[in-house]
Amino acid sequence: MARSTASTPRRWAFARHPFVYELDTWVWLSDLSSRTGRPVNLSTVPAADWDAIADLGFDAVWLMGVWTRSPAGVSVALADRELVDSFRAALPDYAPEDVIGSAYCIRAYDVAPELGGRAGLAVARSALAARGIALLLDFVPNHVAPDHEWTSTHPEYFVRGSAADVDHDPESFTDVGGRILANGRDPYFPAWRDVVQLNAFDxxxxxxxxxxxxxxxxxxxxxxxxxxxLVVNDVFARTWGERVGEPPDAEYWPATIDAVHRTHPEFTFLAEAYWDMEALLQDQGFDFCYDKRLYDRLVDGDVAGIRAHLAADPAFQDRLVRFVENHDEPRAAAVFDAAREKAATVATLTQTGARLMHGGQLDGAKVRVPVFLRRGPHEDVDAELAAFHRSLLDALRDDTFRTGTWRPCQTSGWPGDDSWARLVAWCWQGDARWLVVVNLGPTPARALTRVPLTDVRGRTHRLTDPTTGLSVVRSGDDLADGLFVELGPWQWHLFRLDEIPTG
Incomplete structure (x- = not known):
């Protein structure tokens, strides 16, 4: 396996374990424009809105969908009845002009003029940097829009087809300026008809x-x-076969990431990754990779699988991205009831690695807005979920969750009582010490939880949960030998451990 020459993963300097906030840029700016009564682009976002993001404690903002989208992609989308039905379902007052094309059907890697262009993005980046927040954008390695300039200037960059391919499989091949190009695809699903496939081997x-x-x-x-x-050599070869020939000696990502790091050594690469390929992509140079496995197991209620997953090598887990929602998944508030969502969110945002939240998630939004739309629907704030999310994020402002060390905790029970298996537990050690225990089941659970923190024996500690107000005093021996924990359905402890001086 080809390896990146980077000796250690890059990190934003101020956050080894960052909290990332994803914003659908068009939808967010549309909301700001409606609220302020004037057009808002990236150069005119009110300072108070940047302040609000900073006050939530995020280390990076991912402005999803800033690049110039494709008029050709808009035409394809509007001709797709299933897509149009999804637009109407999300937006009660939908109109065709709301469709701006997919955020991942990119005509050019230029910031859309409507969003403020390159200069507007620079203003936004400066505003974020002034608040200690990094900026994350998109890159799509697999495909571009059919009206991207490369389709005419560099047709060799694409997977090619023939007139016979169009006749045989018109959903997977398209005529672009007299050339037959393959539509972009994932090998397990039909082709995406609004984009054309780049040849990762070229x-x-x-x-x-x-x-x-x-x-x-x-x-x-x-x-x-x-x-x-999708552009890893063996995946790409299996997807496209003889059309793209033999794989090159070098893998796509190590060569690309190393080249970028030669000019931008601190630049961070985050991978959307599936199919248990996270470790391989980390090995190829990615700083962080999506943790879809944890998400799926939370949705499925597979606590045994979650416990096994969290027992993996901490060095691997340090470079995963944990989430209960992003633009590709249904809204968390639509997947879980309120109690279960809270438990899943605590279990996700207190993990090691990067932690991702999605715009609207904080306020309990339930409508997933397709990435083709310029605006989303109005939704009332779920006051209970909004208060919970803000209290949790306030607790997680402690730098221990960014720069500290995460360790799993052992849990055990008693003969005839297997409820302990529904509990998951871990701790953080840094400038402060924290213990997290979550019941991921619909019935009460109890366990002995052994806390592997250093220098706890012989010392008394106050354990305080800022999200629930619970405060108890326990000895360090209890923590080391096994702290008794009993939690109701979907409940948690997020305990800060403070030593109580003696004498």
Whole structure:
């Protein structure tokens, strides 16, 4: 396996374990424009709104969907009845002009003029940096829009087809300026008809991608790479076979990431990754990779699987991205009831690695807005969930959750009582000490929880949960030998441990 020459993963300097806030840029700015009664772009976002994000404690903002989208992609979307039905379902007063094309059908890696262009993005980046917040943008390695300039200037960058392919499989091939190009695809699903497939094996494309990424790196602090596993050599070869020939000796990502790091050494790469390829992509140079496995197990209620997953090598877990919602998944408030969502959120946001929240999630939004739309629907704030999320984020402002060390805790029970298996537990040690125990089941659970923190024996501690107000006093021997914990359905303890002086 090819390896990145980077000896250690890059990190935003102020956050080894960052909290990332994803904003659908068009929808967010539309909301701000409605609220303020005037057009708002990236250069005119009110300072109070940047302050509000900073006050929540996020270390990075991912402005999803800033690049110039495709008129050709809009036409494809509007002709797709299933897509249009999804637009109407999300937006009660939907109109065709609300469709601006997919955020991942990119015509050019130029900031959309309607959003303020490159200059507007620079203003937004400066505003974030002044508040100690990094900026994350998108990069799509697998495909571009059919009206991207490369389709005419560099047709060799694409997977090609023939007139016979169009006749045989018109959903997977398209005529672009007299050339037959393959539509972009994931090998397990039908092709995406609004985009055309880049040939990840072409050396000219690889060189051009480095230039694109270096230009992006001039404008932000990191990229979230869409469907990053699709351009790994063996995946790409299995997907496209003889059409793309033999894989090159070098893997796509190590060569690309190393080239970008030669000019932008602190630039961060985050991978959208599936199919248990997270470790491979980490090995190829990614700083962080999506943790879809944890998400799926939370949704499925697979506590045994979660416990096994969290027992993996901490060095691997340090480079995962934990979430209960993003733009590709249903809204958490639509998947879980309120009690279960709170437990899943505590279990996710207190993990090691990067932690991701999505715009609207904080206030309990339930409508997933398709990435083709310029605006979303009005939804009332769920006051209970909003208060919970803000109290949790306030507790997680402690730098221990960014720069400290995470360790799993052992839990055990008693003969005839297997309820302990529904509890998951871990601790953090840094400037402060924290213990997290969560009941991921619908019935009460109890366990002995052994806390592997250093220097706790012989010392008395006050355990305080800022999210619930609970405060108890326990000896260090109890913590080390096994702290008795009993929690109701979907309840948790987020305890800060403070030593009580004696004498």
């Amino acid at each position: 050396p000219g494309l690889r060189a051009a991608v480095v230039d694109v990424l270096r230009d992006i790196a001039d404008q932000c602090d990191g990229v979230r790479c869409d469907m990053a596993m």
